[in-house]
Amino acid sequence: xxxxxxxxxxxxxxxxxxxxxxxxxxxxxxxxxxxxxxxxxxxxxxxxxxxxxxxxxxxxxxxxxxxxxxxxxxxxxxxxxxxxxxxxxxxxxxxxxxxxxxxxxxxxxxxxxxxxxxxxxxxxxxxxxxxxxxxxxxxxxxxxxxxxxxxxxxxxxxxxxxxxxxxxxxxxxxxxxxxxxxxxxxxxxxxxxxxxxxxxxxxxxxxxxxxxxxxxxxxxxxxxxxxxxxxxxxxxxxxxxxxxxxxxxxxxxxxxxxxxxxxxxxxxxxxxxxxxxxxxxxxxxxxxxxxxxxxxxxxxxxxx
Numbered sequence: 473x474x475x476x477x478x479x480x481x482x483x484x485x486x487x488x489x490x491x492x493x494x495x496x497x498x499x500x501x502x503x504x505x506x507x508x509x510x511x512x513x514x515x516x517x518x519x520x521x522x523x524x525x526x527x528x529x530x531x532x533x534x535x536x537x538x539x540x541x542x543x544x545x546x547x548x549x550x551x552x553x554x555x556x557x558x559x560x561x562x563x564x565x566x567x568x569x570x571x572x573x574x575x576x577x578x579x580x581x582x583x584x585x586x587x588x589x590x591x592x593x594x595x596x597x598x599x600x601x602x603x604x605x606x607x608x609x610x611x612x613x614x615x616x617x618x619x620x621x622x623x624x625x626x627x628x629x630x631x632x633x634x635x636x637x638x639x640x641x642x643x644x645x646x647x648x649x650x651x652x653x654x655x656x657x658x659x660x661x662x663x664x665x666x667x668x669x670x671x672x673x674x675x676x677x678x679x680x681x682x683x684x685x686x687x688x689x690x691x692x693x694x695x696x697x698x699x700x701x702x703x704x705x706x707x708x709x710x711x712x713x714x715x716x717x718x719x720x721x722x723x724x725x726x727x728x729x730x731x732x733x734x735x736x737x738x739x740x741x742x743x744x745x746x747x748x749x750x751x752x753x754x755x756x757x758x759x760x761x762x763x764x765x766x767x768x769x770x771x772x773x774x775x776x
Contacts, residue, residue: 495699496516497702505535505540513525521728523610525609525737534602539598539603541593543770544770546587546755547588548583549748552579552608552609557606558603560594562592565587576628576642577628580645585619585620587621589764609742611735632651644724646663647661666721671717672721674716677712684707685723685724687699687701690717692718694713736749
């Protein structure tokens with residue numbers, strides 16, 4: 473997904489909830505037929521583990537003939553993961569990859585030294601197309617920022633799941649609750665989709681250095697405080713945190729190892745080096761990125 477303009481999410485410490493370090497409230501923005509809620513980066517917290525960008529897309533139903541059209545655009549220094557709850561997006565990139573992403577599957581694209589891609593609603597679905605899901609970027613460790621770009625698709629049946637005691641979960645990337653995803657992460661990562669029935673208590677273990685919870689549906693309670701849809705909660709490290717579901721809850725747990733230094737983010741570029749981002753700007757402006765297969769449109773470099 474290309475960076476779309478949006479106000480930075482607001483963030484503040486909770487008034488009285490010791491397990492929660494920061495509460496992030498995303499800003500919602502209409503991007504033409506669908507709303508996006510951006511939780512990362514925020515005013516107080518730029519990253520949670522390797523996660524440097526976190527957008528909720530939709531839920532939305534497009535007018536007939538319409539859909540999502542993210543034209544070819546570049547990335548460096550990150551991996552992207554698309555996680556859909558409803559709808560379908562066709563991915564094309566400069567490596568020659570053409571791959572539909574549907575609910576329960578993962579498209580994992582590592583930009584590394586540079587890649588371009590596009591994301592569009594397939595033409596055959598543009599008769600009331602739906603879109604609901606998460607688009608996230610994970611900053612690569614410094615040692616891997618210039619790794620060769622690659623794209624991988626993981627069908628739903630390849631992702632580990634677990635259920636019981638009111639919990640149904642899928643490990644999207646990294647590790648969690650004794651399960652490991654086959655997605656090729658570059659650092660310790662937590663990314664798990666979870667559904668809880670009313671009254672379920674979920675314990676989030678302290679195995680990951682940084683942890684967050686994002687609420688997609690329902691309401692959760694932590695240490696007596698309640699948090700609703702759209703809340704991103706950054707949890708304090710080193711101790712287990714109990715989450716109680718009020719109603720049917722859908723959430724994701726995310727996080728991992730603390731980044732090995734701050735990151736610059738400009739448009740679709742992420743890097744530990746400001747000079748590297750300037751080089752990426754020049755490369756895109758002068759056509760030094762390889763073209764996206766079967767998609768010859770173009771997003772110009774922003775002027776500011």
